[in-house]
Amino acid sequence: MEIWINPACSKCRSAISLLDAEGAEYTVRRYLEDVPSEDEIREVLDRLGLEPWDITRTQEAAAKELGLKEWARDDNSRDRWIIALAEHPKLIQRPLITADDGSAVVGRTEDAVRDALARK
Numbered sequence: 001m002e003i004w005i006n007p008a009c010s011k012c013r014s015a016i017s018l019l020d021a022e023g024a025e026y027t028v029r030r031y032l033e034d035v036p037s038e039d040e041i042r043e044v045l046d047r048l049g050l051e052p053w054d055i056t057r058t059q060e061a062a063a064k065e066l067g068l069k070e071w072a073r074d075d076n077s078r079d080r081w082i083i084a085l086a087e088h089p090k091l092i093q094r095p096l097i098t099a100d101d102g103s104a105v106v107g108r109t110e111d112a113v114r115d116a117l118a119r120k
Contacts, residue, residue, distance in 0.1 A: 001026040001116065003107065004036070004044075004096040012095040015107040022117055026097075031089050038079075038086045044096060045082075047104035052081035055093040055106060062088040 003019065003026055005012035019026055029036075036044070045052060053073045057063060066084060068091075071077055085092050097107045099119035107113040 002098045004031040015095045
């Protein structure tokens with residue numbers, strides 16, 4: 001199990017606390033420092049079963065500068081979104097947890113983190 005975090009994020013800290021309390025084995029990826037590649041973002045999206053716009057933090061300053069709210073959300077625009085996430089990792093929703101069964105969850109709630117823990 002791997003968790004992508006921003007240490008400044010309270011949701012990330014809560015997810016780590018819950019993983020620790022449950023004795024989970026996991027690795028931490030500080031994705032603002034260890035920026036995921038476009039291919040890694042595609043892989044996580046596949047594992048999540050989501051599209052890039054589903055995991056984009058559209059209220060971030062970079063999102064507003066890029067005008068993301070006006071970008072199309074379709075197959076033809078998918079790569080454009082993925083490139084933006086790779087170039088501006090702060091736009092990636094957090095925490096992202098890749099589960100042992102090959103799936104992933106956005107661990108913003110205790111239930112979502114527990115869901116990741118249950119996946120084997």
